[in-house]
Amino acid sequence: MAEIIRFTESDPPAPEGQTLPHNIEAEAALLGALMIDNRIVEDVQLKLKPHHFFEPLHGRIYDAILRMTDKNMVASPVTLKPLFEADEAMRAVGGPAYLAQLTGSGAAVIGARDFATQVYDLALLRALVGVGRDLVDSALDTSEDVAPLTQIERAESELYRVAEEGGGDNKVKSFGDASTEALRQVEKALNNGGSLSGITTGLDGINAKVGGLHHSDLVILAGRPGMGKTSLATNIAFAAARRWVRDQEDGIDMARSAGAPTAFFSLEMSADQLATRILAEQSGISSENLRMGKISAAEFKSLARAAAELNSLPLYIDDTPGLTIAALRTRARRLKRQKGIGFVVVDYLQLLQGTGRGGNDNRVQEISEISRGLKQLAKELNVPVLALSQLSRAVEQREDKKPQLSDLRESGSIEQDADMVWFVFRGDYYLMAKKPDDDHPDFPAWFEEMNRIHGRADLIVAKQRHGSTGVVRMRFDSHITRFSDAAESDYLPEMRG
Structure with missing residues (x-):
């Protein structure tokens, strides 16, 4: 998988008069749903990473939930509380009691997967803003040797990394799918005289x-x-x-x-x-x-x-x-x-x-x-x-x-x-x-x-x-x-x- 793009730690500044794409409410609802039903973690953790959250505190809460469930421990406001008692950002929103507030709406469990998809998609949009900003800055900077083709290749590479982010999603194949592909290769070899299954x-x-x-x-x-x-x-x-x-x-x-x-x-x-x-x-x-x-x-x-x-x-x-x-x-x-x-x-x-x-x-x-x-x-x-x-x-x-x-x-x-x-x-x-x-x-x-x-x-x-x-x-x-x-x-x- 490509190098992780740190959306949260290096989100680009928004253009003047605009804000970067995000949805704090969707992030909060998703975290609440995960703490109510830890089984949802299995559905979202392959694609959604802590750095995809716009609010850094939400990213840390999500990371803590992943670490606890990975140890087969229950991740709830009660078990997560000791991890955030000294967190300055948590204190700014009322302390660990904020964790309990996140679980206030049980209805969020129904839409948890949709919330996860939206958080992920908005993170990709912020990454695109970053690529575009870097491309503009590089094109405007003539203090060094101008190499437009190199800048284009760099931009293409960055765009591909954005597209590649979360590449583990949908990569698991059933044995049936894998065996079907294997049979295609065998059929190809048979049709080519029994010795050629590739190029x-x-x-x-x-x-x-x-x-x-x-x-x-x-x-x-x-x-x-x-x-x-x-x-x-x-x-x-x-x-x-x-x-x-x-x-x-x-x-x-x-x-x-x-x-x-x-x-x-x-x-x-x-x-x-x-x-x-x-x-x-x-x-x-x-x-x-x-x-x-x-x-x-x-x-x-x-x-x-x-x-x-x-x-x-x-x-x-x-x-x-x-x-x-x-x-x-x-x-x-x-x-x-x-x-x-x-x-x-x-x-x-x-x-x-x-x-x-x-x-x-x-x-x-x-x-x-x-x-x-x-x-x-x-x-x-x-x-x-x-x-x-x-x-x-x-x-x-x-x-x-x-x-x-x-x-x-x-x-x-x-x-x-x-x-x-x-x-x-x-x-x-x-x-x-x-x-x-x-x-x-x-x-x-x-x-x-x-x-x-x-x-x-x-x-x-x-x-x-x-x-x-x-x-x-x-x-x-x-x-x-x-x-x-x-x-x-x-x-x-x-x-x-």
């Missing part, structure tokens, strides 16, 4: 192993530099967006589609660089040749045709550098609202910034905040989030270069928050670094081994909440930065993680 990755081997990318899941894709993390993420993002378009063209109900409009937050590469990669993959032309313009007229026609086909692809790239996790969540919510995105990719996690002002003094804590924020984003928007992550240099110091969960850089919370952790590993990358001279005695053995593993890539599923761990064999074409399914579809022996 497609575009690779049959990965789909078969993990069942696709599931709503509200945080998937971490990690690897050392040069392994092809960004290439694989780009391939998956493109496949999900393309599948969405094809399912639309085929008249498939979008709720049953294995694709999704996709948001790609690229903090390392520019949007045109990512677009070049996708165009290289789809046209079959080397991305290096594309960048340098070394293509024939026929290849240019092929490139233009691929670009035209991809023109309406629902793949939205945000290449703003240095995003904070709060700004990323704000932008993702906006894309969800405006474009209906159903999948988010972040490249890469360590380039995000936390919301704290401590800089890099505690980077581990900052990374923990970022990984939690990404998991919360996945749950808030009910979409899968694929976040790329670097690995520590410990991999390079081992004889066996295959990554392990302990190699996740800077924070164990990444592993804890993730629903799945994938490592991409290419043995030929490391073998190339050991290439001997052509006339060296070891060259023939090296050459034979390179021929055996060249272009082979492994996706190591090191953690999966939905199933077993293991390895998916893939092929990687470095010229067009494309991963594809291996010729053989068998898996390596299951890993125990």
Whole structure:
């Protein structure tokens, strides 16, 4: 749940000549009803908090009622009296006898839930006044650098926090509701050939192993530099967006589609660089040749045709550098609202910034905040989030270069928050670094081994909440930065993680 907004302690000043929205009588009637019938507490306490009361004394009385009922004690004017004998605000209204006055009308019990709803709604209106006031003050203040977009993002984030307040309400599902949703996922997997219950990755081997990318899941894709993390993420993002378009063209109900409009937050590469990669993959032309313009007229026609086909692809790239996790969540919510995105990719996690002002003094804590924020984003928007992550240099110091969960850089919370952790590993990358001279005695053995593993890539599923761990064999074409399914579809022996 979002950070609590302290309405009561920081209610904004009302505009001149006006008062903030409130209803003291409704607050008093609700407190009286709660003291008459403590059972009503169970109905209102999940949504209504002490800071929602406009009158601070009422908020303290409500808090005392909650604490007493939580201890299975009766909360009545008699039992609450000792807690307020020294309360200055209580003395100003006649002392603890005020508690008995609140229970004067037993009829308030009938409308208690309506009173609670009104107290809560008025608290939200006061919070909106505060957001609006802060927005106006920031916009009028030109003493510092003017950053209107930053102010807009901050305002959106604050508005979302107001909307999120009380988010625990109506979150409990019956087993019947939960099982119905589970059956929908099973039916979706059945209709997609028995292996795909989530959003497609575009690779049959990965789909078969993990069942696709599931709503509200945080998937971490990690690897050392040069392994092809960004290439694989780009391939998956493109496949999900393309599948969405094809399912639309085929008249498939979008709720049953294995694709999704996709948001790609690229903090390392520019949007045109990512677009070049996708165009290289789809046209079959080397991305290096594309960048340098070394293509024939026929290849240019092929490139233009691929670009035209991809023109309406629902793949939205945000290449703003240095995003904070709060700004990323704000932008993702906006894309969800405006474009209906159903999948988010972040490249890469360590380039995000936390919301704290401590800089890099505690980077581990900052990374923990970022990984939690990404998991919360996945749950808030009910979409899968694929976040790329670097690995520590410990991999390079081992004889066996295959990554392990302990190699996740800077924070164990990444592993804890993730629903799945994938490592991409290419043995030929490391073998190339050991290439001997052509006339060296070891060259023939090296050459034979390179021929055996060249272009082979492994996706190591090191953690999966939905199933077993293991390895998916893939092929990687470095010229067009494309991963594809291996010729053989068998898996390596299951890993125990």
